[in-house]
């Protein structure tokens with residue numbers, strides 16, 4: 001008995017809609033013969049068109065229901081929506097449930113769409129005050145194809161006119177009257193800002209809302225207070241049906257809600273970034289003359305036509321939305337719960353990305369937790385990371401190497417491997433607008449051997465930068481005229497070449513990390529005597545500074561300066577815009593020493609080449625091997641049990657007990673290698689050296705015994721000897 005007037009859904013194959021059969025109606029003889037409404041022009045491949053078509057279908061179905069029940073009821077519909085067909089309305093709501101903003105995720109091959117949505121999102125994040133974009137016209141155009149003349153004709157005919165021929169002009173009027181009852185708006189609110197005016201739709205309307213971005217509090221203003229509001233603006237209006245929805249991550253799927261027209265409604269932005277709400281409204285027939293657009297008269301509401309910025313944006317609502325698969329059960333009639341959806345984004349953003357960086361660093365350099373966090377915050381956060389190409393072994397290639405291998409794509413491609421790059425670039429551009437650009441220069445200073453160079457390499461690796469160029473500053477001072485300038489030019493040459501290949505767009509270039517060790521040799525405080533060496537030095541200094549913050553500044557470069565003597569440096573170098581972030585890399589603390597020891601013994605431990613007591617000493621935990629356990633283990637060794645008997649066995653046990661007694665005394669002395677009394681004052685390099693020394697002692701022992709390398713085991717005793725050796 002159900003009248004099928006749906007647009008062809010099968011083309012949106014990925015999209016599941018639960019179809020509710022419309023409430024069975026008294027069959028109206030007039031419609032019995034009517035079959036599927038032809039919708040040849042309806043393109044349901046984009047979500048916006050499908051949504052608009054379904055909204056129009058809901059209107060048609062509801063009108064039909066009203067006609068079937070009786071025109072009078074429809075005509076009398078005022079504050080309640082008695083005229084709405086519940087089945088169709090439910091379906092429309094399910095469609096909205098699975099509607100999402102189309103976000104650039106790097107996975108789509110549709111570059112144009114990516115660019116469009118980035119522009120659109122960027123605009124959304126920069127709007128200074130609430131904006132309402134009226135998409136009603138677009139929605140009506142999109143829905144137009146779904147509505148056939150025959151059906152409209154039937155809905156509008158009264159009994160007597162049934163057989164009369166309707167003129168084209170009249171038909172057009174009926175069509176536009178019908179479509180004008182369909183409304184669609186985007187409500188955009190900057191972070192934490194509220195709408196000044198209110199939205200209102202005619203009595204009997206149904207408004208479907210959906211939060212697409214950020215967070216909002218939605219509520220209705222009670223009619224009594226609305227009038228009072230004008231006279232006494234200080235009095236807060238009385239609210240009803242207040243609900244707050246927050247979309248904290250892309251994967252949060254906020255269910256759509258339904259509101260009734262008649263009362264005024266308003267949205268307040270939650271202080272968590274900009275918010276975007278989509279509203280689709282259906283007005284009852286009785287209100288046709290007034291038109292659903294009455295809401296646009298409210299003071300802060302601006303239509304698309306009047307917004308110059310919006311007119312300049314190249315965007316189309318057809319590219320703004322997409323459908324995601326939803327878990328139908330969990331969304332069932334829920335207005336408050338949020339449901340996670342499957343996220344296609346595989347790479348990380350924001351805080352997650354920073355956390356991943358921090359833990360990645362910690363696996364490789366020890367004892368520098370606070371320093372690494374500062375570096376991630378100041379140097380990595382907000383940076384667009386276009387990964388540099390790597391060779392077969394995974395080593396980062398220089399620009400020249402990459403160019404010879406990947407000649408056509410290097411330097412300016414946003415390929416498949418650069419997932420989330422567009423989002424990162426969007427974020428970076430926003431930060432740039434706020435003046436929060438990532439720094440171009442970093443100074444690492446502190447006593448030698450504590451991981452400055454190691455950290456610089458790690459930064460380059462974490463940023464997936466080009467193979468870092470590490471030079472020692474004195475190498476830059478060429479005694480020949482013009483020599484130093486040439487050396488500095490060479491240092492920055494690759495970065496400049498790649499930037500030129502990307503047409504100056506630094507977000508498309510991989511990052512070039514340039515490390516200058518012993519930077520104090522070049523940038524030391526100026527001496528009064530201006531000898532010839534001084535002249536070379538200052539021209540080198542000027543050239544490097546120009547690359548950092550001068551007119552020839554190169555944005556795709558991170559310069560890391562390193563020194564053991566910060567106090568010798570010229571203050572001009574440390575100004576913001578130059579080596580702006582200065583991080584001290586001190587001697588490691590007890591905790592740091594333990595981390596460094598763990599890093600340097602990690603591979604040995606994984607291969608089972610460290611004795612248990614040594615592992616315990618590295619970790620600073622008491623050995624679980626007590627004398628008794630060791631004795632037990634040695635006597636239960638299957639070789640002993642199988643091949644020795646009686647007195648001989650007892651003799652071996654006694655001998656083992658003596659050995660273990662002596663080892664036990666060693667255990668008690670060194671049970672924490674990181675302890676101040678044992679490795680206090682050691683630098684990272686010395687700790688790395690200590691591990692190598694213990695390894696060489698174990699190896700020479702093995703050689704003396706004539707055993708094979710695969711039985712190498714470094715013991716606590718080896719480490720003790722190594723400590724003696726290193727300390728002397």
Ligand SMILES: Nc1ncnc2c1ncn2[C@@H]1O[C@H](COP(=O)(O)OP(=O)(O)OP(=O)(O)O)[C@@H](O)[C@H]1O
Pocket residue numbers: 364365366367368447448449450451452453454455517563564585596599683684685686688
């Ligand atoms: N914090 C650390 N974590 C892990 N290893 C470290 C650490 N500090 C030093 N090392 C080890 O010591 C070696 C030397 O350190 P590195 O060259 O980074 O020190 P540096 O501070 O740059 O010294 P210099 O000032 O003399 O150039 C590294 O290769 C590494 O093996």
